[in-house]
Amino acid sequence: MEDPRREAPAVARNRDPILAVLRRILPQQGLVLEVASGSGEHALAVAQAFPGLTIQPSDPHPEARASTDAWGQGQGNMRAALELDAAASWPVMAAQAVLCINMIHIAPWAATEGLLRGAACCLPPGGLLYLYGPYRVAGAMVESNAEFDASLRERDAAWGIRDLETVAAAGVAAGFGPPEVIEMPANNLSVVFRRHPAAADG
Template sequence: MTEGPEPWEPGSGPFAAGSIDPRRYAPATERNRDAILAILREELPTSGVVLEVASGSGEHAIHFAAAFPDLDWQPSDSDPAALASIAAWREEAGFANLRPPIRLDATAPWPMEQADAILCINMVHISPWSATLGLLRGAGACLPPGGLLYLYGPYLRDDVATAPGNLAFDASLKARDPQWGLRRVEEVIAAAEAQELGFDRLVEMPANNLSLLFRRKD
């Protein structure tokens, strides 16, 4: 049996046989969480509810809930094992502003009707395009005017050469599932506009990742 959180990447499947710790450990979280946090400090409201879609291991929710004690953090995921990991990390942290995780499938009706901001980190490329469309549809319905939708991950751009590492990553994702793969920024923006989500700005991030920021139109 293994003790302690297991290394895990989104989409990698269940825990190893014999694991007794429900917590997941996503190595990418430690590499990107502070760069993401720097942007969120500029963009999030001072109070309200922040919904994280596809929270995965739950480590981002822990990190951000600690950084923003005046915001209520609502983690979610569609994977039962991820929900167990989030719950375990949450219990260990004991933060009053971190809510129990909820099951949320981006392609299905959402269990929440309102959120003041929505985050989605590293889901768009490790899911079918229908999940991105569901995310945008749900965000358009839940956010108030001016509410933030924040997306993070690797993307393709029409006018920018794609890094070789991202091209290789895209090929590996499609080999695992033909419905996965890096999405074009321009296609995401167009789909967001159809849900009354206006494109705010793009921020280049470390390791050839991007932050895409959208605001719910008035």
């Protein structure tokens, strides 16, 4: 039988830097929803690093969910992957944190808006939304990111590296405070939103 597990080369490069940030910001207990889990390798890494957390991976694509479930086989704190499209309606759930790694530049802008809106609905006041990937900052990008952006837009005109300021403003509009921005290797950023306490009244 063919092994459904996929391997994303970028995971080996960015897994440890991402975990270093998550060790500082994630709670020790509770449910963590990962949106756009892809191969599932990041979900497994987080589940292994945080045994007190329950990891709920998700992805709209059945092949990705099959890969994620295969990687998570035997990992007791990692749930079966959920079918979830960031841009569509989300199932009702309560999570302490939402993770989304390398999605918003390879999806239409509606997926970012849906991610922010959905995360705000399932997080408590102070709950965190963690985004990772490349960004355009103050309208500028390093050359490697500009080349990557051009290749993305050639594949799909609705894709492309997003402006950090635009994402931050959309996050605030969805009920989050201004994000903490952390520089990461290979010209990527960790962008950490906290759900604003006032959002609970909305």
